[in-house]
Amino acid sequence: MTTTALVxxxxxxxxxxxxxxxxxxxxxxxxxxxxxxxx
Amino acid sequence: xxxxxSPVRGDASAGRGREQWTGQYGFIxxxxxxxxxxxxxxxxxxVAYSNGGGAFLxxxxxxxxxxxIPILLLDYSxxxxxxxxxxTVFRRLGKGFxxxxxxxxxxxxxxxxxxxxxxxxxxxxxxxxxxxxxxxDTRAFFVGExxxxxxxxxxxxxxxxxxxxxxxxxxxxxIIMALGISGGLERVNKVFMPLLxxxxxxxxxxxxxxxxxxxxxxxxxxxxxxxxxxxQVWIAAYSQIFFSLSVAFGIMLTYSxxxxxxxxxxPTALVTGFANSSFEILAGFGxxxxxxxLAFQQNVGVGELTGITGPILSFVTFPAVISMMPxxxxxxxxxxxxxxxxxxxxxxxxxxxxxxALQEKFGVNRRLSAxxxxxxxxxxxxxxxxxxxxxxxxxxxxxxxxxxxxxVSAILMTLLVSYVVKKxxxxxxxxxxxxxxxxGAWWQAVIxxxxxxxxxxxLVATIYSLITEGYDPKSYSTSFVxxxxxxxxxxxxxxxxxLTAAPWKTNVDDFDPVDFHEDGASSGVTTKQGA
Numbered sequence: 001m002t003t004t005a006l007v008x009x010x011x012x013x014x015x016x017x018x019x020x021x022x023x024x025x026x027x028x029x030x031x032x033x034x035x036x037x038x039x
Numbered sequence: 040x041x042x043x044x045s046p047v048r049g050d051a052s053a054g055r056g057r058e059q060w061t062g063q064y065g066f067i068x069x070x071x072x073x074x075x076x077x078x079x080x081x082x083x084x085x086v087a088y089s090n091g092g093g094a095f096l097x098x099x100x101x102x103x104x105x106x107x108i109p110i111l112l113l114d115y116s117x118x119x120x121x122x123x124x125x126x127t128v129f130r131r132l133g134k135g136f137x138x139x140x141x142x143x144x145x146x147x148x149x150x151x152x153x154x155x156x157x158x159x160x161x162x163x164x165x166x167x168x169x170x171x172x173x174x175x176d177t178r179a180f181f182v183g184e185x186x187x188x189x190x191x192x193x194x195x196x197x198x199x200x201x202x203x204x205x206x207x208x209x210x211x212x213x214i215i216m217a218l219g220i221s222g223g224l225e226r227v228n229k230v231f232m233p234l235l236x237x238x239x240x241x242x243x244x245x246x247x248x249x250x251x252x253x254x255x256x257x258x259x260x261x262x263x264x265x266x267x268x269x270x271q272v273w274i275a276a277y278s279q280i281f282f283s284l285s286v287a288f289g290i291m292l293t294y295s296x297x298x299x300x301x302x303x304x305x306p307t308a309l310v311t312g313f314a315n316s317s318f319e320i321l322a323g324f325g326x327x328x329x330x331x332x333l334a335f336q337q338n339v340g341v342g343e344l345t346g347i348t349g350p351i352l353s354f355v356t357f358p359a360v361i362s363m364m365p366x367x368x369x370x371x372x373x374x375x376x377x378x379x380x381x382x383x384x385x386x387x388x389x390x391x392x393x394x395x396a397l398q399e400k401f402g403v404n405r406r407l408s409a410x411x412x413x414x415x416x417x418x419x420x421x422x423x424x425x426x427x428x429x430x431x432x433x434x435x436x437x438x439x440x441x442x443x444x445x446x447v448s449a450i451l452m453t454l455l456v457s458y459v460v461k462k463x464x465x466x467x468x469x470x471x472x473x474x475x476x477x478x479g480a481w482w483q484a485v486i487x488x489x490x491x492x493x494x495x496x497x498l499v500a501t502i503y504s505l506i507t508e509g510y511d512p513k514s515y516s517t518s519f520v521x522x523x524x525x526x527x528x529x530x531x532x533x534x535x536x537x538l539t540a541a542p543w544k545t546n547v548d549d550f551d552p553v554d555f556h557e558d559g560a561s562s563g564v565t566t567k568q569g570a
Contacts, residue, residue, distance in 0.1 A: 001253055005260040008093025012260070015100060016320050020313035027306040030475040031063065 057122060058220040058405075059297050065225040066298055067310055072228040072384030073285045073294065074315040075235070077157060077353075080381060083279060083319040084326040085348025088259055090275045091266030098267065098276035099316075106493060107280040108312040109485045110449065112478065113456065114286055115304050116466040118295035119473070120552050124395035125289035126539075127547055128296070132460045134548075138539040139451055140396070143289035145531050145538070146444045147392040150288075151416045153433040154386055155212070156424040157350065159204040160185075161378040164354060168361060168371025177358040178351075182430070189427035191519040201425040209417035212383075216390050216409035220297050224387055235380045242373045243321055246328035249364060255331020258341035259323055274500065277493050282441060284315055285385070287449035289392040296395075300556060305474040326352070333360045350430075353378060390416070402544030431515065435523040438510055444531060446498045450491050457487035469556070 001009075060066040087095040121128040126140030163185070167173055173180040182188045187198050215223040246252060266272045285291060295304075327341070333356065334341045346356040357374055361367040394412040397403060403411070424433050456462050463483040471477040510520050 001257045002261055004262055005093060005257045008096060008262050009256065009260045012093070012096050012320050015096070016313060016316045020310065020317045023306060023309040023313050026476070027063075027067075027303060027310055030303060030306060 057297065059299055060225055061221045063298070063302055063307060065221065065229060066294065066302070067307055067314075068228040068232045069224055069384075069388065070291060070294055070307075070311045071314045071318075072232050073290050073388035074283065074311060074385075075232075075318045075381050076283075076285070076385035077154075077378060077382050078283050079315065079319045080322045080326070080378060081349055081352045083283065084259065084323040085352065086275055086279050087323060088327070088347065090272045091263045091269075092258070093260040094262035094264050094266050095272065095276065096262075098273045099279065102273075102276040102280040103312055103316055105485055106277055106490055107284050107286070108308050109482055110281070110286040110453075110490060111284055111291055111308045111312055112305065112470060112482065113453070113466070113486055114291035115295040115298075115308055116470045117456070118292040119298050119302065119304060120466060120469045120556070122296050122550065122552075122555060123547070124293050124296065124399050125392065126396050127399045128292060129455075130547055131550055131552075132455070132462060136455060136460070138535055139448070139455060140289070141535045141538040142444075142451075142531070143287075143292075143448050144393055144396045145534050146288045146440060146448060147290065147389045148416060149436065149440050149444070149527065149531060151386065151389045151393070152420040153424050153436060154382065154389065155208055155416070155420050156201065156205060156429060156433060158379060158382045158386060159201055159208055159425070160350075160354060161375050161382060162204045162208065163200060164358070165372055165375035165379060167358075168375055169368050171358070171362050171367060171371070173358045173362070175362070177362070178355045180358075181354045186430050187427045188430050191431040191515050192428060196427050197421075198425055198427060198429070201429065202421060205421055205425050206417070209413050209420075212387060212390060213409055213413035213417075215387055216394055216413060217406045219405055220391075224391060227387065228384055231380045231384050235377060235384075238373050238380075239318075239321065239325065239377045242370065242377060243325040243328070245366075245370060245373075246325050246332070249328060249332035249335075251331040251333075251335025252328035253331065254334060255327040255329065255341055256324065258331070259327035274493075274497055278497055280316075281449070281494070281497075282445070283319065284312065285388065287452055288445050289396075290388045293392050293395050294388065301473060303474050303476075304470050305476040305478060309476075329357070329360050332364065336360075336363050399545055399547065400538070400541065400543055431519070432523050435510060435515060435520055436527050439505075439524040439528055440531070442501045443498065443528060446494050446501070450494050450498065453486050453491045453494075457483075457491075463487060469552075 060069070087099070091098075117128050117132075121131045123131065124140070125143040126137050129140035130137040173185075185200060187196075189196075215227055217223065218226070247256075281287070295302075298304075326347075330344055330347060331341055334344055337344075344356075346352055353374075358371070361371040361374070364370060390409075390412055393416070394405070394408045397411060398405060398408045423429070426432075456466070463486060467478060467480075467482055505524075509515075509517060510524060
């Protein structure tokens with residue numbers, strides 16, 4: 001693979017799958033059950 | 040009259056007696072199941088490749104963040120705050136706006152009729168894969184032997200090979216719909232979505248080890264930076280995000296109306312949006328690794344391949360690849376099983392849009408509504424698309440209903456909420472009250488300005504092209520396009536007005552979000568509105 005293709009592949013994985021991972025982690029750590037337990 | 044004291048018939052007018060997802064994760068899986076459909080597998084990779092390859096990622100991500108997730112949040116906020124199907128929600132925004140809800144229901148109805156047919160094809164191909172029944176000429180098999188495609192026209196004969204699987208599909212869908220939100224749709228998605236991820240990952244990993252796979256990925260990810268200066272590429276990115284996320288035609292609005300009050304809406308929308316895009320990227324890996332193998336086998340460049348998108352990719356190109364590879368039947372079964380699962384979870388979400396609207400307007404119970412929904416859509420899908428004219432009709436109807444019907448619905452929805460009923464501040468306050476992540480004023484600007492402008496550009500370009508150039512004039516006569524394209528849109532409009540005119544059998548107007556939602560949500564909204 002060319003370097004630019006490899007870089008774009010890496011960028012797509014980091015941004016899209018990374019975005020998903022961060023969103024899921026955030027949601028899990030701020031689930032309604034947790035919120036009601038702390039409020 | 041307070042909702043607490045209102046005689047609620049069915050589960051319609053509904054606030055408190057309404058069905059619910061058992062939890063937030065059941066809803067998320069169902070929302071992802073709806074968003075991830077056939078288009079993720081057969082549309083995204085080809086669109087990305089044709090619009091700048093790796094560089095397409097930039098407009099794609101911009102579109103996801105500036106249009107996809109904001110419209111998703113608009114759907115979520117409308118459904119969650121006004122607790123109903125699309126006609127119910129828009130009527131609760133103002134009695135004159137119910138028609139927009141029915142427009143979304145009728146659009147879902149039309150899409151359902153042909154979407155199920157493609158699933159029936161995939162079911163048949165799943166079994167064909169075992170013996171590679173398509174032989175050497177996969178195109179001739181698909182168009183001739185399997186679909187028995189005739190010249191475009193009104194007269195057509197039923198094709199038994201599609202008719203019976205389609206009947207079976209409608210029976211299964213009807214049973215699931217009758218089981219309800221938590222007992223049917225949620226349970227199916229909780230099984231099917233993890234299964235889809237596992238089998239599709241298996242497929243992608245297998246594809247990555249095929250000879251030539253690296254060349255395919257190289258073609259897919261190599262950026263063409265000049266494409267970023269082309270407005271068509273940006274339009275393609277916004278279109279892909281818009282069509283892929285199942286927004287603005289009632290699905291996400293209906294699904295979110297079954298959420299519990301305390302639901303974390305913003306992070307949920309982020310998870311749904313990124314999960315949908317993650318699956319599309321994964322599909323890009325799988326499809327282009329496989330196409331790389333095909334190019335390797337044919338000793339041509341990936342850029343010389345044809346049939347890299349749409350039904351042809353799935354039912355002509357992939358079968359050809361399956362026949363070439365070692366262990367092809369296993370690969371084929373996995374591929375078509377992925378199509379069936381991804382498509383089925385989207386199909387039931389479309390059906391729920393219709394079923395919920397019928398329950399609420401006509402006061403019928405869930406089982407009867409499921410029966411009517413699946414019966415009506417089933418009869419039409421069998422009559423129109425399991426025939427020798429099915430592929431032609433499907434192609435034209437899909438073009439018009441998607442690229443005009445849904446886009447019009449989305450533009451009307453954003454304009455109505457932004458400028459007519461002016462509910463954006465209220466909806467934003469609602470979302471922020473229930474979410475641990477807040478959305479700023481930028482969200483209102485995106486919904487009120489950016490989204491309608493971009494969608495209007497897409498709509499005008501589409502209509503201009505259809506009027507000046509026609510739709511695929513080499514394949515279809517003008518009269519055929521008038522009947523199944525423009526004619527179908529007319530039929531959608533007429534049906535919308537008939538359904539809107541029918542009297543309500545439930546107490547739809549006995550609902551006030553201030554009564555229903557938590558004191559904080561309602562008072563917070565009131566304060567902000569008044570401020």
